[in-house]
Amino acid sequence: MRPSEAGYLRVSEIFFSLQGETSRVGLPTVFVRLTGCPLRCGYCDTEYAFQGGDRISIVDILTKVASYGTRYVTVTGGEPLAQKECLALxxxxxxxxxxxxxxxxxxxxVSAVDPCVSKILDIKTPGSGEAERNRWSNLDCLTSQDEVKFVLCDETDYLWAVEVLRERRLDRICPVLFSPVYGKLDPAALAAWVLRDHLPVRVQVQLHKLLWGEGPGR
Incomplete structure (x- = not known):
């Protein structure tokens, strides 16, 4: 069944920028940031997207995305899946x-997400304050085109993430990203730990913050 274009979504913003994270880093990308999130991670840099935004039809979202003339689109939040019409979009x-x-x-x-979509799935660490919210069954829905991301606050988070990585053999499912919390964990220290432990992960720094400073970036 073809998804309906008749729905509406609460949208915080739609903007054109360079992708700052994942294997798509540096690619010109349209970002559709949906409003709302049931989590409250301590390091969140998009708290403005927790509420507010505009109610926009899916048709108008598609039109806006097309106006930027690029093939890469990222749907983000907040937590985009908190709105059921996100699946149709x-x-x-x-x-x-x-x-x-x-x-x-x-x-x-994430089981109902279109299989053509690349899912960038966070695993919340203890330092986030939301580790108990991890839905481990989501790992069964991942394929090689998806990515798992750990955002790390400190060495305790790092050691916890290494244990999860090894116990669940995440690198055999899809690429795994280790990302330091901006301004809290030194990226060089994270790089040194990964090299020391010979981890099969990608160390990720947020390109948009290197270019434009703290905040979600443009």
């Missing part, structure tokens, strides 16, 4: 032949 973007990625907290079910 993702499928319609895929139908329009965009290369689509979804940034999700991992706390909500």
């Amino acid at each position: 993702l499928s319609l973007l895929c139908e329009a032949h965009y290369s689509v990625s979804l940034e999700t907290s991992g706390a909500l079910d």
Whole structure:
């Protein structure tokens, strides 16, 4: 069944920038940031997206995305899957032949996400304050086109993430990203730990923050 274009979504912003994270880092990308999130991670840099925004039809979102003339689209939040019409938007973007990625907290079910979408799934660490919200069954829905991301506050988070990585053999499922919390964990220290422990992960720094400073970036 073809997804409906008749729905509406609460949208915090739609903007064009360079992708600052994941394997798509540096690519010109349209970001559709949806409003709302059931989590409250201590390091969140998009708290302004927790509420507010504008109610926009899916048709108008697709039109706005098309106006930027790029093939890469990231649907993010907040937590985009907190709005049920997000699934329809993702499928319609895929139908329009965009290369689509979804940034999700991992706390909500991803099993119904269009298989053409690249899921960027966070695993929340103890330092986030939301580790108990991890929905581990989501790992069964991942394929090699998806990515798992750990955002690390400190060495305790790092050691916890290493244990999860090894116990669940995450690198055999999809690429794994280790990212330091901006301004809290020294990226060089994280790099040294990864090299010391010979981890099969990608150390990720947020390109947009290197370019434009603290905040979500443009």
